[in-house]
Amino acid sequence: MTGDANQTVDEAATAETGPLLQISDLEVGFKTQNGMVSAVRGANLSVYPGQTVAIVGESGSGKSTLAHTIVNLLPDNGRIRRGSIRFRDQEVTQFSKRRMAALRGSSIGLVPQDPMSNLNPLWRVGFQIKETLKANNIATGKAADKRVRELLAEAGLPNAEERARQFPHEFSGGMLQRSLIAMGLAARPDLLIADEPTSALDVTVQHQILNHLDGLTSELNVAVLLITHDLGLAAERAEHLAVMYKGRIVESGPALDILQDPQHPYTQRLVHSAPSLASRRLESEHQHIQVSDPSAAATETTDGATSRDAAPGATSTDTVLEAEHLVKSFPIRGDFGQKSTDFKAVDDVSFSLQRGTTMALVGESGSGKSTVAQITLRLLRPTSGRVLFDGEDISPLASKELLRLRRKVQPIFQNPYGTLDPMYSIYRTIEEPLRTHGIGNQKQRRQKIKDLLEKVAMPASTVNRYPNELSGGQRQRIAIARALALDPEVVVCDEAVSALDVLVQDQILNLLNDLQGEFGLSYLFISHDLAVVRQIADDVLVMRHGQLVEAASTDEVFGNPQQQYTRDLLESIPGGHIPLGNTA
């Protein structure tokens, strides 16, 4: 009955053929010490020839497990417990290992998630693609070499001949992913499974590669099963969407329909909080709601706020943090016998952060944005230029004055799994800043910690837990609580939400926004993700190769970008162009 339903939906596109891949009522479980744990439950999905289908879900939703089950790449403890997977009308769950191996590569290609770790660093890229060709009996010897060059060129790598002789470490992430795409398509499969193919890459590179993949697969008429956490990206690239949540497909259908009229509440939430989708259309409204959300105001406790000296008020225009012509260069060791050269990570960056506002620092990896953050936190000293906090140069500060500065400028880091000491209980983690600064006695500290946990919406019982018991989003909340323990004026968020799932990301952004309203905090918000920036920033600085490319208010940057680079970045936001209906 699943098939029937599918056929009615996709009738227009593929009326003449049946589905290439048909998954029905699939149940996959993992054997653990605590018994079987279901990873995929009752999944139904069909992919027609030449069609792009996307599975969207958060981490742990089972989307990768579902994809890996198709080609039987489950870990040893994974089992198909029920259901069927039919590929070209053959039941692949019944395939022998050998037959499955023959199917992989030749009929079903796979583009893995992390391009950096999926090529063997000991072998030349060309050789590794040649292996694929050999394994699938496509070509050998000279013919294979020729084919490798063709494939690399086809994947959009210039100088294919030279590239084929290089080693993976000589490639950038984007180039590696292109080679993996070349490998996945080497045997001209009917279906290409792309598991988060561009998640590890910068947005502009992601955009290019997806465009290329799109063109290539439609030219070769290859069906693509795209696994992604990014609803915008999925909607932009796929005709058919399946939204997974906790191992179930909670909603599926034509991509645009789902986006414009999500039926399942989970999908609605996802559509609502996907930054790439929301920011374009919902930005002003969204922002407004966030700032003056009455429910958030109701949960505030006032005793924390009264202890603060800085009066909350986003309207004041005094400058709290100012950077003047910051330069930071690192020496790069030259080849043997040669002088070392300087690499300018930050090159003449100036900005000023107004009290109670958020300034975003946007750029791709290697643009120097994190270096600026470190200088601002005085974890690094600039080569030249200076940072003024409340009009005072921070670099000559020592001991006592430095401690005073530390109180006022606090960081939140990117990786929620690295930001908390695994040996410290949550209580000790949040207590540390208080203890370091000798604030309060034991009882006052306990109260303060309780207040802080409440502020970040964590239950008070969390104090006795250890970080390994908390999820990424919860850890990030604890990191925020720790940063707020000293009542700082400026919080430097270095990719603070980048590692989180969309919904959690949205939640943390809202939390940051609420806290800003409550405490009059100023944020220096470092991010690679313009869509996120759109939701939280008042001003935007765009950095590239260590230099400021553009600096303006958020509305100006998004509405009327002056620089080509900024336009490219905006262009690359996945799903940015999708017209949304009146979503909730």
Next chain:
Amino acid sequence: MPDTSIPRATRAGQQRYVAPLDETPLQGVDAVSNESDGSSLWKDAFRSLIRQPLFIISGLLILLILVVVAFPWLFTSADPTYCTLDNSLAEPRAGHPLGFNQQGCDIYARVIYGAQASVMVGAFTTLGVVIIGGIIGAVAGFYGGWIDALLSRIMDIFFALPFVLAAIVVLQLVRDSITVWHIIGVLAAFGWTQIARITRGAVISTKNSDFVTASTAVGASPLKNLVRHVLPNAIAPVIVTATVSLGIYIVAEATLSYLGLGLPSTIVSWGADIASAQTLIRTNPEALFFPAAALAVTVLSFIMMGDAVRDALDPKARTR
């Protein structure tokens, strides 16, 4: 036109997943509280330890050895230093279950009392090595730069000296008045490099963690950071190596005693007994066998314990 390709029944069944935005944190928190509370890395490690047969066996053996060390008189009433040639190589008899060695000493009593010297040397050498090596390695790894360069070269120099050979040379100087502490001192002085290297590596990989940076940004001094955050997180590999090397130092003590540079004959030691029994290997192998077996079992227990601890402390090696 229907906007879904899956049966409506399934979809309707999903409706109850619905909750407003605060659903996600609540789930997370619920998931947490289902677990038994307060599980730190160490508690987790312990929990996985006590399920390991390797740990249980080695733990029981070590416990037995420790009891023997502390209360040897519980196990034998014979005096290990009471030797008369009348009893030379005598057969086992009541009260003397393993018979006598060439000097006429009770083999069983000597095996029991010999544990003391061996375990003392093993334990205190390990302690000394962890203190010396741990501090040097931690300082080198944490401060880096020229301090690291200097300390690392010193480590290399000590590493290049075979430590039994070095111990022989040094012990030669105090040959006539060797005590347990001499042996411990010498072994620790030449054995700390391994621990120092491991500590250095662990400290280097820990010191760049975000939580250390966060602590710096809070205003904690480098030394506080090292003691409070870096060392506790770098200690696991050190513990593992230390447990394994405890066995190795027991062997080293036996080696030195065997070579005649170990403990004086007034102190009962397995190594010395092995040395004196080696000529009897054909005629009276039991005089050699029992001290050797005691030594092997003790060393094996500590090495097994080290293995078990490593498995428990390395979450990647652990199967949950």
